[in-house]
Amino acid sequence: ETGVTQTPRHLVMGMTNKKSLKCEQHLGHNAMYWYKQSAKKPLELMFVYSLEERVENNSVPSRFSPECPNSSHLFLHLHTLQPEDSALYLCASSQDKIVGNTIYFGEGSWLTVV
């Protein structure tokens, strides 16, 4: 139990579907992150939220849309995805968006786009 919970753990969706990934952290942290992990590639930072404000968007296509309604919850809304978007999507949190803080990851959501 890492204190960061992600749902669903597995998701299969068609290219025309709309779905959402959910993340909740129980650690009282102020920063939350979405990472993408594809086979044979390093973890890629997608979005960073600090105190519910998006502070970084690493050139992620608009078919991925994050939402942070409060400091404990983070969503990733998905629509018209491509098969190459199939990957493990990891949510994480840290005390603050300050380098040097430990990053706590959830277990991830495995996404398959068919």
Place this chain on the structure above:
Amino acid sequence: SQKIEQNSEALNIQEGKTATLTCNYTNYSPAYLQWYRQDPGRGPVFLLLIRENEKEKRKERLKVTFDTTLKQSLFHITASQPADSATYLCALDNYGQNFVFGPGTRLSVLP
């Protein structure tokens, strides 16, 4: 261009031996470097953080060194056990912005 390399994609060692994993970086000047463990199908778990002014950090059977001249960090697991088998990721800060992760080394400790 910026690059983070971790010695080999996979490393096999015999139980009881010391595993040594390397993390080399190019065109970064990190103030912090972290090591994480990731088991198959799970999220990474934080192990150790070392600062640029620290040469060495230890935690139980784990030891990390950080050489800013060589631009390298070494991660050691002494008296390795099959339960240590996992992928190990290094991460360093990108000029004080966010942490950037290396590709990882998959360690297998053979009984």
